Amino acid sequence: MKKLVTLSFLVMFLIGTDTFLVSPLIPALSSQMSFPLSHGGWLVSAYAIGYCIAALIAGPVSDGLNRRSVLICGVLLFSLSTAACALATTFWMLLALRFLTGLCAAIGSPQIWAIIPQVTPKKRVAAVMSAPTAGLTIATMLGVPIGSFLSTDGIGMPFTVVGSASLIVTLALVLMFPRIPANTTVTTPSTPQDDGRTSAIPARGTVQPTPATTVSAGAHTAYTGHPVTLVARLLQSYRRLFANPKSGSLFLAYFVFQIGNFAVMTFVSSWFSRSFGLDQSQIGVALLVIGVGNCIGAFGGPLLTSRYSHGRLLRWSFVVYLLVYAFVAFSPNIVVACGMLCVSYLVSGAVFPLFIERLQSLTITQRGTVSTLTNVTMYAGSTLAGFIGGPLLVLLPGFRGIAGLAFIAMALSLLLWHRAGALAS
Numbered sequence: 001m002k003k004l005v006t007l008s009f010l011v012m013f014l015i016g017t018d019t020f021l022v023s024p025l026i027p028a029l030s031s032q033m034s035f036p037l038s039h040g041g042w043l044v045s046a047y048a049i050g051y052c053i054a055a056l057i058a059g060p061v062s063d064g065l066n067r068r069s070v071l072i073c074g075v076l077l078f079s080l081s082t083a084a085c086a087l088a089t090t091f092w093m094l095l096a097l098r099f100l101t102g103l104c105a106a107i108g109s110p111q112i113w114a115i116i117p118q119v120t121p122k123k124r125v126a127a128v129m130s131a132p133t134a135g136l137t138i139a140t141m142l143g144v145p146i147g148s149f150l151s152t153d154g155i156g157m158p159f160t161v162v163g164s165a166s167l168i169v170t171l172a173l174v175l176m177f178p179r180i181p182a183n184t185t186v187t188t189p190s191t192p193q194d195d196g197r198t199s200a201i202p203a204r205g206t207v208q209p210t211p212a213t214t215v216s217a218g219a220h221t222a223y224t225g226h227p228v229t230l231v232a233r234l235l236q237s238y239r240r241l242f243a244n245p246k247s248g249s250l251f252l253a254y255f256v257f258q259i260g261n262f263a264v265m266t267f268v269s270s271w272f273s274r275s276f277g278l279d280q281s282q283i284g285v286a287l288l289v290i291g292v293g294n295c296i297g298a299f300g301g302p303l304l305t306s307r308y309s310h311g312r313l314l315r316w317s318f319v320v321y322l323l324v325y326a327f328v329a330f331s332p333n334i335v336v337a338c339g340m341l342c343v344s345y346l347v348s349g350a351v352f353p354l355f356i357e358r359l360q361s362l363t364i365t366q367r368g369t370v371s372t373l374t375n376v377t378m379y380a381g382s383t384l385a386g387f388i389g390g391p392l393l394v395l396l397p398g399f400r401g402i403a404g405l406a407f408i409a410m411a412l413s414l415l416l417w418h419r420a421g422a423l424a425s
Contacts, residue, residue, distance in 0.1 A: 003176050004119065005131040007169070008112050011075060012132035014166045016139030017102065017147065018082050019047065021158055024269040024283050032155055035091040037138075037270060038394045041386030044266050046095045048379035048386070050102025055379075059372020060106050060237035064297070067111045067118075067368065068180045069171075076170045085164025086156030102379070112370035115180060117360050118367055125360075129353040134298040136144035138291070141263050145291065148269075152223055201308040228249075246420055247362050251377050253416035254355060258381025260350070260409030261324070263389045263402050268341065271399045276334045293342035297349025307420045309356050310424045317351045318414040320344065325410060329403035341343020359424050 014230035022029070026040035061072045081101040088094035112132050120128045147158035241247055272278045272286055304313060324344040359374050360367065385405070392401025417423050 004116070004178050005128060007177050008128075008132045008172060008225050009268055010133040010169050010172070011071075011112055012109065012135030013139050014162060015078065015105050016136035016165075016167060018078070018105070020139065020265060021147045021162065022047070023100065023198055023266050024145070024280070024287060025151055025155065025158070027273045027283075028151055028155055028280055029094070031263050033089075033091045033094070037400050038131055038390040039091070039187050040265055040270065043095060043098050044262070045386035046103035047105075048382040050099040051106040052102075052376045052383070054103040054106035054151050055110060055372045055376045059369045059376075060234050060366075062111060062114070062368040062372075063237065065128035066180065067115050068177055068301075070117070071108050071111040072106065072170060072173045074106075074111065075173060077104035078108060079163050079166035079170055080104075081163075082159055082166060084390075085159040086163070087374050088156070100151045106372070106375065110368060113356060113360070113374065114367035116362075119178065121181065129356055130302050132299060133301070133356075138298070142269050143299065144423070148280050148287065152280055153171070169331040179354040180410075200389065202349060204254050222400040225247075228256065237366065240261040240372075241363060241369055244362055249416060249420035250359055250362065250422060251373060252288060253420060253422070254359065255353065255373065255377045255381050256409050256416060257355070257413040258378045259388075259404035260321075260413070261385075262378075262382040263385040263405045263409070264325075264341070264344075266386055267393050267399075268401050270393060271402070273336065273338075275398050276337070278334065286334060289338045290341045290345055293344075293346035294349040297346040298352075301350035301353060304350055305354065310357070313351055314354055315404040315423050317347045318410060318417075320347045322407060322414075325403045325407040329399040346415040 006098060022040075022043045026037065026043070029035075032035045058070070058074075081097065081104045085094060085097045085101060088097055096379060116128050116132070117125050127315060143311070147162075147261045150157040150161060185288065260393070267284050268290075269287070273281050278286060324340050328337060328344075331340065356374060360370055362370060388405060389402055393399075395401060396404075
C-alpha cells in the first residue's frame with residue numbers, strides 16, 4: 001500500500017505540474033514568442049483538447065487491459081512529449097507540442113484514480129485518494145512556482161526538468177508499482193439503476209455471457225464471439241455508464257466547477273503581473289503562498305472527512321468559494337489577493353477527493369471509463385475557461401472578469417450538485 005500511495009503521489013505531482021506549467025509562463029512566453037497575451041489560454045486549451053480526445057478512447061479500452069501496463073506506457077510517452085516542449089521556438093510549435101503532451105497524459109493519469117478503488121478497502125478509498133490529490137495540490141504549491149523560477153534560466157528549462165523527472169518515475173513504476181488484480185467478470189446492466197454493478201440475477205431478455213463468448217484472460221477480458229468494432233464497444237461502454245440517471249448530472253456539475261477553477265488557475269499569474277507588477281520570481285513566490293493553503297487542505301482533508309459528513313463539507317466549501325470570488329478582484333494589494341486565494345485553494349485541497357469519490361461511486365465495473373470522463377470533464381472545463389477567460393481578462397479591468405466567471409460557475413455547480421443529491425449528508 002505504501003508503494004501505491006508514494007508512486008500515485010509522484011505520478012500526479014508530475015502530471016499536475018505539467019498541466020499547470022504553462023500558466024505562470026504565459027507572460028514570458030508572450031514576450032519571447034511574440035504572441036498576444038490573450039492567446040496564452042490557447043496553450044492551456046491545446047493540452048486539454050489533446051487530453052480529452054485521447055482519454056475518450058483510452059478510458060474504456062483500459063477497462064479491458066492491464067491497468068499497470070497502461071499506466072507505465074502512458075507515463076513514458078508523457079515524459080518524452082513534455083521534454084520535447086523545450087525545443088519549441090514558435091507559438092504554433094509549442095501549441096502543437098502541448099496538444100501532443102495532452103494526448104500522452106490521457107493514457108496514464110486516469111489509471112491512478114481507477115486503480116485506487118480497485119485495490120483499496122471501501123472505507124479507505126477517500127483517504128488513499130488524498131495521496132494523488134496531494135500530488136496535484138503540491139504541484140500547485142511547489143511545481144508551478146519552481147517552473148516559474150526555472151524559467152529564469154531559459155523558457156525551456158521547466159519542460160526539460162519535468163520530462164526528465166517523469167522518466168525516472170517511469171522506471172520506478174516498472175520496478176515497484178503493485179500488481180493489479182484481474183478483471184474477471186463482464187456485466188450488462190438491465191436497468192438504469194443497475195449502473196454497471198455486478199448482479200447475480202440475469203436481466204429479462206438479455207443474453208448472458210458463456211464460456212464460448214467470454215474468456216477470462218488474467219489482466220483483461222477477451223471477447224471471442226461476434227466481432228465488434230472499437231467504436232461500437234466504446235459507445236456501448238458509455239451508454240452503460242450513462243444508463244445510471246445520476247451520471248449526467250454529476251459530470252455536468254463537475255464540468256461547471258472546473259470552468260471556474262481553471263479560469264482562476266490559468267489567469268491568476270497574468271493578473272499578478274499586470275495589476276501588481278510582479279516579475280516571474282515574484283509570481284512564483286505568490287503562487288507558492290497560495291499553494292501552501294492547497295497543500296494544507298490536501299493533507300488535512302482526511303481528518304475532516306473522517307469526522308464530518310461529506311455532504312456537509314461540500315456545502316460549506318461552496319460557501320467559501322462564493323465569498324472569495326465575490327470579493328477577490330477588489331483586493332487592494334497582493335497580500336490580500338494571495339490570502340483570499342489561499343483560503344479558496346485550501347478548501348479545494350480538502351474536498352477534491354470527495355468529488356472523485358462521488359463520481360467513482362457511479363459504478364464498480366467501469367472504473368477506467370469513469371476516471372477518464374472525470375479527467376476529460378476537468379480538461380473540457382479548462383478548455384472553455386481558456387477561451388472565455390482570455391477575452392474577459394483583456395476587456396474587463398483587473399481580475400473582475402475572471403472572478404465573475406468563477407463566481408457564476410461555482411453558484412451553478414452548487415445548484416447542480418444539490419439537484420443530483422450529491423450534497424446530502
